[in-house]
Amino acid sequence: MINADEINQLKAILDKERVSAGESVRELHSHDESYHMHMPPDIVVWPHTTEEVSRLVEWAYEKHIPVTPWGAGTSLEGNPIPVKGGMLINFQEMDKIIAIRQQDFQVDLQAGVIYKEMNKILGHHGLFFPPDPGAAATIGGMIGNNASGIRTVKYGATKDYVMRLTVVLPGGRIIHTGNRARKSSSGYNLVSLFVGSEGTLGFITEATLGLIGLPVNFMAVRATFHSVLNATDTVFQIMNSGLSPAAMEFLDEKVIKALNKDHNLSLEEMPTLLMEFHGFSGDGLREEMALVEEICRENKLLSIDKGIGQTERSRLWEMRHLTFESIKRSHPGLLPLIMDVAVPLSCYSEMAGYAKEQTKDLLAYVFGHAGDGNIHAVVLDNPHDKDRWSRVEEANRKIVYKALEFGGTCTGEHGVGIGKRAFLPQEHGEALELMKTIKQSIDPEGLMNPGKFFL
Amino acid sequence: MINADEINQLKAILDKERVSAGESVRELHSHDESYHMHMPPDIVVWPHTTEEVSRLVEWAYEKHIPVTPWGAGTSLEGNPIPVKGGMLINFQEMDKIIAIRQQDFQVDLQAGVIYKEMNKILGHHGLFFPPDPGAAATIGGMIGNNASGIRTVKYGATKDYVMRLTVVLPGGRIIHTGNRARKSSSGYNLVSLFVGSEGTLGFITEATLGLIGLPVNFMAVRATFHSVLNATDTVFQIMNSGLSPAAMEFLDEKVIKALNKDHNLSLEEMPTLLMEFHGFSGDGLREEMALVEEICRENKLLSIDKGIGQTERSRLWEMRHLTFESIKRSHPGLLPLIMDVAVPLSCYSEMAGYAKEQTKDLLAYVFGHAGDGNIHAVVLDNPHDKDRWSRVEEANRKIVYKALEFGGTCTGEHGVGIGKRAFLPQEHGEALELMKTIKQSIDPEGLMNPGKFFL
Numbered sequence: 001m002i003n004a005d006e007i008n009q010l011k012a013i014l015d016k017e018r019v020s021a022g023e024s025v026r027e028l029h030s031h032d033e034s035y036h037m038h039m040p041p042d043i044v045v046w047p048h049t050t051e052e053v054s055r056l057v058e059w060a061y062e063k064h065i066p067v068t069p070w071g072a073g074t075s076l077e078g079n080p081i082p083v084k085g086g087m088l089i090n091f092q093e094m095d096k097i098i099a100i101r102q103q104d105f106q107v108d109l110q111a112g113v114i115y116k117e118m119n120k121i122l123g124h125h126g127l128f129f130p131p132d133p134g135a136a137a138t139i140g141g142m143i144g145n146n147a148s149g150i151r152t153v154k155y156g157a158t159k160d161y162v163m164r165l166t167v168v169l170p171g172g173r174i175i176h177t178g179n180r181a182r183k184s185s186s187g188y189n190l191v192s193l194f195v196g197s198e199g200t201l202g203f204i205t206e207a208t209l210g211l212i213g214l215p216v217n218f219m220a221v222r223a224t225f226h227s228v229l230n231a232t233d234t235v236f237q238i239m240n241s242g243l244s245p246a247a248m249e250f251l252d253e254k255v256i257k258a259l260n261k262d263h264n265l266s267l268e269e270m271p272t273l274l275m276e277f278h279g280f281s282g283d284g285l286r287e288e289m290a291l292v293e294e295i296c297r298e299n300k301l302l303s304i305d306k307g308i309g310q311t312e313r314s315r316l317w318e319m320r321h322l323t324f325e326s327i328k329r330s331h332p333g334l335l336p337l338i339m340d341v342a343v344p345l346s347c348y349s350e351m352a353g354y355a356k357e358q359t360k361d362l363l364a365y366v367f368g369h370a371g372d373g374n375i376h377a378v379v380l381d382n383p384h385d386k387d388r389w390s391r392v393e394e395a396n397r398k399i400v401y402k403a404l405e406f407g408g409t410c411t412g413e414h415g416v417g418i419g420k421r422a423f424l425p426q427e428h429g430e431a432l433e434l435m436k437t438i439k440q441s442i443d444p445e446g447l448m449n450p451g452k453f454f455l
Numbered sequence: 456m457i458n459a460d461e462i463n464q465l466k467a468i469l470d471k472e473r474v475s476a477g478e479s480v481r482e483l484h485s486h487d488e489s490y491h492m493h494m495p496p497d498i499v500v501w502p503h504t505t506e507e508v509s510r511l512v513e514w515a516y517e518k519h520i521p522v523t524p525w526g527a528g529t530s531l532e533g534n535p536i537p538v539k540g541g542m543l544i545n546f547q548e549m550d551k552i553i554a555i556r557q558q559d560f561q562v563d564l565q566a567g568v569i570y571k572e573m574n575k576i577l578g579h580h581g582l583f584f585p586p587d588p589g590a591a592a593t594i595g596g597m598i599g600n601n602a603s604g605i606r607t608v609k610y611g612a613t614k615d616y617v618m619r620l621t622v623v624l625p626g627g628r629i630i631h632t633g634n635r636a637r638k639s640s641s642g643y644n645l646v647s648l649f650v651g652s653e654g655t656l657g658f659i660t661e662a663t664l665g666l667i668g669l670p671v672n673f674m675a676v677r678a679t680f681h682s683v684l685n686a687t688d689t690v691f692q693i694m695n696s697g698l699s700p701a702a703m704e705f706l707d708e709k710v711i712k713a714l715n716k717d718h719n720l721s722l723e724e725m726p727t728l729l730m731e732f733h734g735f736s737g738d739g740l741r742e743e744m745a746l747v748e749e750i751c752r753e754n755k756l757l758s759i760d761k762g763i764g765q766t767e768r769s770r771l772w773e774m775r776h777l778t779f780e781s782i783k784r785s786h787p788g789l790l791p792l793i794m795d796v797a798v799p800l801s802c803y804s805e806m807a808g809y810a811k812e813q814t815k816d817l818l819a820y821v822f823g824h825a826g827d828g829n830i831h832a833v834v835l836d837n838p839h840d841k842d843r844w845s846r847v848e849e850a851n852r853k854i855v856y857k858a859l860e861f862g863g864t865c866t867g868e869h870g871v872g873i874g875k876r877a878f879l880p881q882e883h884g885e886a887l888e889l890m891k892t893i894k895q896s897i898d899p900e901g902l903m904n905p906g907k908f909f910l
Binding site: 284 | 556558559560561600601602603607608612614615624628629630631632634635636637638639640641642643644645647648650651652656668670671691695697698699734735736738739742743797798799800801827828829858861862863864865866867868869870871875878879882883884885886887888889890892893894895896897908
């Protein structure tokens with residue numbers, strides 16, 4: 001526990017309003033959006049600058065107090081839960097966009113900026129940051145988890161957009177790494193090492209992100225199929241056809257049912273694909289549309305709803321982004337375990353079939369960023385009912401091991417946090433030892449977001 | 456020096472034909488294609504498998520003998536020169552394509568495969584690996600340097616295509632890192648740490664590369680301009696127009712002159728852009744062409760030569776790939792220092808002008824992958840004439856410092872090797888200390904490609 005003296009020391013580093021050990025504040029920071037354990041920090045602090053973060057981390061290191069970074073608390077594997085108590089650094093007040101460098105398609109910002117709010121502002125400049133996890137995440141959290149989402153199939157994950165980082169290392173040292181050029185071969189790629197490291201090697205306080213120009217033309221398609229297999233085979237064939245979808249989402253019939261119920265829609269309750277295409281030329285997109293439709297028809301298409309333009313597109317994605325909320329609302333009182341495996345595309349149909357099969361006796365919804373080979377099965381149950389929950393966890397384990405058999409990964413986009421630690425030895429083998437060597441060399445005291453990654 | 460006993464030990468690890476301390480063999484491996492120092496290894500070995508590499512590295516580590524990896528010797532910063540002697544591992548006999556996974560757009564291969572030969576084979580399957588440095592490099596060398604080239608502006612650098620690696624660590628331990636899914640958030644990104652590490656953390660023996668489908672349609676454009684500024688302004692405007700060129704190359708008038716002379720061509724000897732566009736739809740490409748031409752005309756276009764199709768495209772790129780050879784052949788007896796800075800695109804015109812100005816009294820050719828903000832100034836002179844060569848090096852220093860002032864990098868694609876070590880403190884500041892910490896933790900004896908990266 002942090003004592004009164006120590007609290008006063010922190011209040012001398014920040015203003016006293018930006019340090020709190022109040023019970024409700026601690027409770028608010030004891031859990032993310034997952035079913036994982038609740039564990040409150042001893043104290044929560046809200047720095048405004050990199051220098052303040054540096055002083056806080058230096059202080060914690062001197063006192064051997066664990067430090068955990070917190071973005072928006074929207075993560076799904078317990079990534080920011082302060083499992084060893086100590087100090088929690090909430091980055092939400094580090095929310096400044098420092099500069100929009102329109103000519104270079106770059107933005108400089110603090111780690112606490114919410115990506116959705118940033119994209120609204122960037123849109124006025126004709127720019128956007130493509131990775132789109134749906135939740136109201138901070139950029140710092142997205143970098144920490146290497147977040148991705150519905151646009152990743154064409155545009156890549158967060159890692160593909162991080163150009164420069166300011167990082168506070170264990171002990172408080174500040175480094176700047178990366179540069180503003182579109183490419184570089186200069187030294188070890190520390191930027192990529194910090195992306196996805198979930199704060200275990202240092203805390204990201206500022207970033208420069210690469211951006212892209214808003215697409216000139218859009219095309220959106222919703223297609224329904226007789227079976228899951230018809231839908232997933234369509235995914236594979238479209239991805240192999242020379243087309244480059246900007247989104248390629250799979251939703252099973254149960255997900256559609258939950259969306260209909262929650263939003264009073266009347267979508268056909270069958271396995272569904274949502275697709276988007278971006279292009280310079282409207283005529284070019286129409287050519288692509290013809291091929292998309294042909295491939296769908298070869299796979300027992302039931303119905304297709306297609307259109308070119310921004311309105312159609314927005315309606316489609318609003319629905320997709322509501323999926324997780326709609327599912328949760330359908331089952332008040334239950335908590336979700338969200339699976340997040342990714343596999344090579346040639347195994348996607350088999351993986352989706354396996355996920356459906358393993359969860360068929362559970363309250364389960366299967367969907368995913370199909371074009372990336374990413375699949376989510378959301379299973380709802382009561383974690384306090386040990387017998388029932390162990391069945392949920394067993395399904396998760398089987399699905400992860402199947403994904404690893406296919407040469408895939410235990411987490412496509414949610415990160416390791418608490419929930420995936422047990423799978424890293426199987427996925428990485430001897431390479432996990434090298435990860436530990438790196439962790440040990442950078443954070444020898446093991447104080448930065450402790451209890452994550454390594455069991 | 457390695458003694459006779461030790462040579463016999465190595466011949467027991469490999470066949471005796473795959474171990475050589477012969478003078479001509481050592482001399483052949485004493486330099487790359489740069490002007491840097493010649494230093495022969497004590498012994499050269501040609502392993503065939505990861506296990507053999509592991510045994511060789513284990514042996515060297517036990518005896519505290521430096522080990523340097525060698526791909527094709529085409530690098531430009533002294534990256535594979537065995538500056539501390541010892542053992543040189545030549546990967547050219549590890550040249551097997553292990554599997555082409557056509558359905559997943561992936562290839563598994565050994566590190567010694569030559570990328571051009573690989574792309575010929577992949578072409579039969581409708582696939583290609585986009586990074587294209589021009590030289591007959593090995594995949595292992597390209598991964599080591601994070602090589603890129605004329606297609607990087609659209610498709611990215613080598614780092615964007617490496618999915619899995621087999622690496623022999625210092626001491627001989629073998630790890631497999633990465634997976635076959637299109638995305639992952641599972642643990643530290645060791646793949647990205649090894650890409651561009653030039654063998655200083657371990658030797659890459661096998662890789663899985665992501666591939667893309669061959670484009671359906673091509674468009675190629677050669678445009679000449681009144682001035683370098685007109686050409687470079689055109690680059691910036693096209694890159695900001697919503698178009699996505701698959702290549703965007705700048706060549707100054709001296710380069711064109713050298714190409715004309717060497718290949719008996721009659722190209723207009725003025726600042727030139729070579730561009731390529733890829734698309735699904737031919738009509739779509741024609742729409743893009745109209746915008747390209749409009750932007751060129753706004754920047755005092757002199758002449759434009761454009762076409763759609765494979766033949767036109769091949770002719771264009773053959774010429775570009777011959778650039779470096781044509782320049783060298785124009786000046787027998789002189790050696791080239793090749794600058795390789797990259798800057799944000801908004802600074803490209805100023806950077807190109809600065810490079811022209813700083814090299815105007817030297818025998819210099821300025822060109823580059825303009826769409827990436829990458830610029831090469833090739834200066835030819837005699838490194839043994841200290842006075843003259845110090846002027847060449849001074850120009851290089853000034854150009855690097857200007858690029859760093861612009862927020863760029865000292866090396867866009869050639870790597871650090873020997874030639875860029877002196878610039879890393881300026882470019883990375885405190886982050887260089889973290890790179891040293893990582894090097895120290897993984898290769899505490901400092902035996903893996905010693906004398907590179909760190910001064």
